[in-house]
Amino acid sequence: MSTQTVNSVVKLTGAKGGKYLTFAIGREEYGLEILKVREIFGVMEITAVPRMPQHVRGVINLRGQVIAVVDLRAKFGMPSTAQTEQTCIIVVEINRAGRKLNTGIIVDKVSEVLNIATDAIEEPPTFGDSVNTDFNLGMGKIGSSVKILLDIDKVLSSEDAIQIDAITKAAA
Amino acid sequence: MQPTEIPQFDSLLSVESVAQLIEQASSAVMVADIDDLTALATAHTCFQQIAAGVGVVADSGTRSKLESTSRAAEKLVEQIILREVEDAEAAVRSLSSTVLELQNLLRGTGIEPQTNAAQELASPLPAAVTAACKTDKPDILGGSHAVAVIEAETALNADDVPLALEFISEANAHIEAAEANLLKLEEHPGDPDAVNAIFRSFHTVKGVAGFLNLKQIGALAHAAENLLDLARKGELEITGSIVDVVLESIDLLKSLLGLLEHALRKNEPSEQEPRLPALIAKLHAAANLTAPLPSVSNVASASVTCPESQIADVPSTPNVAAAPVERAATTTAEPRPNDASQGDGTVKVSTERLDSLINMVGELVISQSMVSQDVTAVATTNHRVLRNLSHLGKITRELQDLSMSMRMVPVQGVFQKMARVVRDISRKAGKEVDFVVVGGDTELDRNVVEAIGDPLVHMVRNSVDHGIETPNQRLEAGKSRAGRLQLSARHQAGRIIIEITDDGRGLNTERILKKAIDAGIVSASDQLTEQQIFQLIFAAGLSTAEKITDISGRGVGMDVVRKNVEALRGRIDIESAAGKGTVLSIHLPLTLAVIDGMVVRVGAERYIIPITSIERSIRPTAEQLSTVQGKGEMCLIRGRLMPLTRLHRLFNVAPRTENPTEALVVIVHDNQRHCCLLVDELLGQQQVVIKSLGDTIGAIRGVSGGAILGDGSVSLILDVPGVIDLAE
Numbered sequence: 001m002s003t004q005t006v007n008s009v010v011k012l013t014g015a016k017g018g019k020y021l022t023f024a025i026g027r028e029e030y031g032l033e034i035l036k037v038r039e040i041f042g043v044m045e046i047t048a049v050p051r052m053p054q055h056v057r058g059v060i061n062l063r064g065q066v067i068a069v070v071d072l073r074a075k076f077g078m079p080s081t082a083q084t085e086q087t088c089i090i091v092v093e094i095n096r097a098g099r100k101l102n103t104g105i106i107v108d109k110v111s112e113v114l115n116i117a118t119d120a121i122e123e124p125p126t127f128g129d130s131v132n133t134d135f136n137l138g139m140g141k142i143g144s145s146v147k148i149l150l151d152i153d154k155v156l157s158s159e160d161a162i163q164i165d166a167i168t169k170a171a172a
Numbered sequence: 173m174q175p176t177e178i179p180q181f182d183s184l185l186s187v188e189s190v191a192q193l194i195e196q197a198s199s200a201v202m203v204a205d206i207d208d209l210t211a212l213a214t215a216h217t218c219f220q221q222i223a224a225g226v227g228v229v230a231d232s233g234t235r236s237k238l239e240s241t242s243r244a245a246e247k248l249v250e251q252i253i254l255r256e257v258e259d260a261e262a263a264v265r266s267l268s269s270t271v272l273e274l275q276n277l278l279r280g281t282g283i284e285p286q287t288n289a290a291q292e293l294a295s296p297l298p299a300a301v302t303a304a305c306k307t308d309k310p311d312i313l314g315g316s317h318a319v320a321v322i323e324a325e326t327a328l329n330a331d332d333v334p335l336a337l338e339f340i341s342e343a344n345a346h347i348e349a350a351e352a353n354l355l356k357l358e359e360h361p362g363d364p365d366a367v368n369a370i371f372r373s374f375h376t377v378k379g380v381a382g383f384l385n386l387k388q389i390g391a392l393a394h395a396a397e398n399l400l401d402l403a404r405k406g407e408l409e410i411t412g413s414i415v416d417v418v419l420e421s422i423d424l425l426k427s428l429l430g431l432l433e434h435a436l437r438k439n440e441p442s443e444q445e446p447r448l449p450a451l452i453a454k455l456h457a458a459a460n461l462t463a464p465l466p467s468v469s470n471v472a473s474a475s476v477t478c479p480e481s482q483i484a485d486v487p488s489t490p491n492v493a494a495a496p497v498e499r500a501a502t503t504t505a506e507p508r509p510n511d512a513s514q515g516d517g518t519v520k521v522s523t524e525r526l527d528s529l530i531n532m533v534g535e536l537v538i539s540q541s542m543v544s545q546d547v548t549a550v551a552t553t554n555h556r557v558l559r560n561l562s563h564l565g566k567i568t569r570e571l572q573d574l575s576m577s578m579r580m581v582p583v584q585g586v587f588q589k590m591a592r593v594v595r596d597i598s599r600k601a602g603k604e605v606d607f608v609v610v611g612g613d614t615e616l617d618r619n620v621v622e623a624i625g626d627p628l629v630h631m632v633r634n635s636v637d638h639g640i641e642t643p644n645q646r647l648e649a650g651k652s653r654a655g656r657l658q659l660s661a662r663h664q665a666g667r668i669i670i671e672i673t674d675d676g677r678g679l680n681t682e683r684i685l686k687k688a689i690d691a692g693i694v695s696a697s698d699q700l701t702e703q704q705i706f707q708l709i710f711a712a713g714l715s716t717a718e719k720i721t722d723i724s725g726r727g728v729g730m731d732v733v734r735k736n737v738e739a740l741r742g743r744i745d746i747e748s749a750a751g752k753g754t755v756l757s758i759h760l761p762l763t764l765a766v767i768d769g770m771v772v773r774v775g776a777e778r779y780i781i782p783i784t785s786i787e788r789s790i791r792p793t794a795e796q797l798s799t800v801q802g803k804g805e806m807c808l809i810r811g812r813l814m815p816l817t818r819l820h821r822l823f824n825v826a827p828r829t830e831n832p833t834e835a836l837v838v839i840v841h842d843n844q845r846h847c848c849l850l851v852d853e854l855l856g857q858q859q860v861v862i863k864s865l866g867d868t869i870g871a872i873r874g875v876s877g878g879a880i881l882g883d884g885s886v887s888l889i890l891d892v893p894g895v896i897d898l899a900e
Binding site: 059 | 880
């Protein structure tokens with residue numbers, strides 16, 4: 001791959017080289033910009049919140065702050081599995097309407113922190129209408145494996161749409 | 173605020189820079205005390221430079237006088253620094269007079285050594301005033317011309333931003349004080365203390381604005397100050413129209429400060445305030461007395477003819493010594509390291525930090541209780557551990573009390589604003605009102621104080637407009653000419669009660685009822701108690717005002733009032749007697765951060781119901797339960813039939829039991845509607861700290877927030893009106 005194409009890829013994907021926290025959901029490997037990650041801990045008791053979309057599992061107490069927890073499996077429409085010892089909550093800092101906000105995401109397993117070079121990132125493939133690739137920053141290639149780099153702001157902010165929908169339905 | 177850098181002039185100074193140096197020396201001298209070497213050194217350098225640079229002064233007599241005076245001053249400072257004088261403090265004082273002398277000398281040369289602040293302030297004024305006065309109709313034309321002269325506040329350099337933000341909050345406090353004093357002055361005309369206090373407020377604002385190079389604010393404060401100065405000297409009595417003008421300046425200053433703050437936060441240059449030039453012209457006209465007031469934007473009045481001769485006087489001789497004094501005052505207010513004992517003992521802390529401190533303390537309390545539960549569970553016999561643990565508990569509780577008290581502010585500020593509202597409305601409506609404030613020092617949570625302002629304005633407005641009669645009506649009814657409106661605040665049983673008492677005509681139940689029936693809010697067949705009729709004034713779309721004025725009577729307002737108060741978890745009680753008056757009492761929680769809640773369990777989940785919404789709870793018998801068409805469940809308790817809502821169905825949780833006779837019903841209400849909530853059991857009452865879910869999850873119907881329980885888990889707080897809505 002020439003430098004020229006790399007540059008154009010970067011422009012398209014918006015993904016930069018750097019450190020990524022990788023985690024697994026089922027057999028898929030995902031990557032998250034390390035600067036977005038606040039902390040990681042094992043699954044604790046989650047208080048269910050009524051009238052929420054299915055992927056919003058509820059709220060937890062993060063040292064005095066009540067934060068929402070989103071199940072990424074449900075969010076991505078994958079079948080739910082039993083919790084294991086490896087199931088983790090990653091607390092990420094997202095931008096919503098200019099404000100920083102902590103939100104927890106539940107993943108099957110946290111793998112490692114990887115350094116992914118810019119020229120190892122390719123733009124996300126298109127699958128037509130069947131797969132929504134809006135959340136995708138790009139595909140990181142590490143050796144023979146591929147990590148899906150997530151735009152976590154987009155993943156979690158698309159909640160708003162669903163939620164507003166839910167609330168207006170409830171109000172109707 | 174003390175100048176740290178002294179501009180290094182070449183030996184050949186201009187007269188202006190000599191003036192500037194003197195000004196600098198004067199501010200250094202003002203802040204200096206015998207231990208403050210930095211200020212003394214600044215003064216020393218200034219005097220030195222003045223002595224070296226007097227060559228530019230044309231008049232040889234003045235020149236030599238200037239030189240010798242500044243040399244003498246320089247010498248004196250040297251002696252003070254070296255502790256060679258006996259009474260150093262007297263020496264510092266004598267320096268101030270030396271500076272004055274220098275200024276007078278320089279002024280003798282024909283150049284006014286105005287203070288920096290005054291210079292910047294004064295220069296746009298004549299032009300602005302001329303512009304506004306030259307034209308017979310000082311309208312947009314005059315205004316726009318002057319706008320070009322008083323430029324908007326230029327973007328401050330980054331170092332000044334914190335300073336400016338501090339200035340904004342200080343200035344706001346000053347103008348609020350001025351407003352209060354002005355209203356006091358109107359009651360007791362000619363009170364010299366009040367005049368002086370108002371003057372000082374404007375003066376301080378002017379001084380600091382000049383220092384920060386805030387031209388619009390400075391110019392306005394300066395113009396108002398000039399007017400007040402006349403009053404202070406007894407040349408002008410502050411009455412009617414003058415009060416109006418000064419109040420207008422206060423309003424405009426507030427809006428200017430608002431604009432400035434907005435600009436600073438966004439880091440962009442501040443906007444122009446189009447009303448400014450006209451108002452300044454008006455202030456000057458008021459000061460000149462002979463001229464009628466020019467019209468300002470919405471205030472219609474006669475056209476203005478400002479005699480040119482008077483305009484010349486307008487850039488009033490600046491109070492040469494006063495501006496630096498003011499700076500000295502603001503500077504000394506900041507505790508200096510070497511006389512920390514003289515600091516006034518307050519520190520400004522951002523609310524964000526305060527909130528996070530309170531949050532952390534809340535967490536500490538929870539952690540502490542968890543640790544102590546764990547230790548007690550282990551049943552340790554180690555007395556040392558138990559003793560230390562109880563000590564820790566005590567400290568934590570004190571810390572919690574302390575952190576809570578840090579959010580408390582007196583309600584006086586809001587009450588003061590009401591004085592203004594009462595004044596404006598009573599004038600508009602042609603009524604006379606004695607406004608009395610009781611218990612203004614009652615403290616309550618900052619957030620509550622902020623949120624209560626708007627509802628209070630509406631209620632006070634209504635009391636004056638609807639409650640209190642016109643003087644003639646009052647005399648006919650055998651009452652005193654002026655109505656009495658009392659605003660009081662007090663603590664009672666862990667809550668704050670704010671009362672608005674008037675001695676007006678009282679609520680007319682017949683008319684309220686008729687209007688409500690006309691508006692379709694209640695039906696004519698309803699049997700309403702007096703209290704229920706009173707509460708109708710809060711219904712949306714009901715106005716009992718016979719004519720719609722611009723003050724009130726559109727039927728909006730009071731329903732908003734109730735919503736706002738309820739959002740603060742408060743309620744409004746009404747007492748009224750026809751012909752005698754009305755008492756509106758607002759009951760509010762002390763703080764928004766903590767509520768008393770009943771923890772209930774439904775299946776595996778725990779929910780918190782605010783205690784204030786709970787009427788009672790019982791285990792229903794089978795006889796008390798009935799259904800309508802096999803679906804709608806009802807519960808008959810003490811002769812009242814209420815809908816039964818199964819909380820587990822509403823929130824989709826698996827309950828322990830489906831049978832109501834094995835569970836409990838909690839009767840909740842939102843002041844009008846009642847509802848029975850079916851829960852598994854009551855776990856107990858406790859105070860919980862409210863955490864908003866708003867950011868993370870958004871608004872959920874039926875849930876008002878989350879709370880962290882003693883074991884560190886999160887539990888949801890029920891929003892009772894929301895739950896009742898859902899149940900219906």
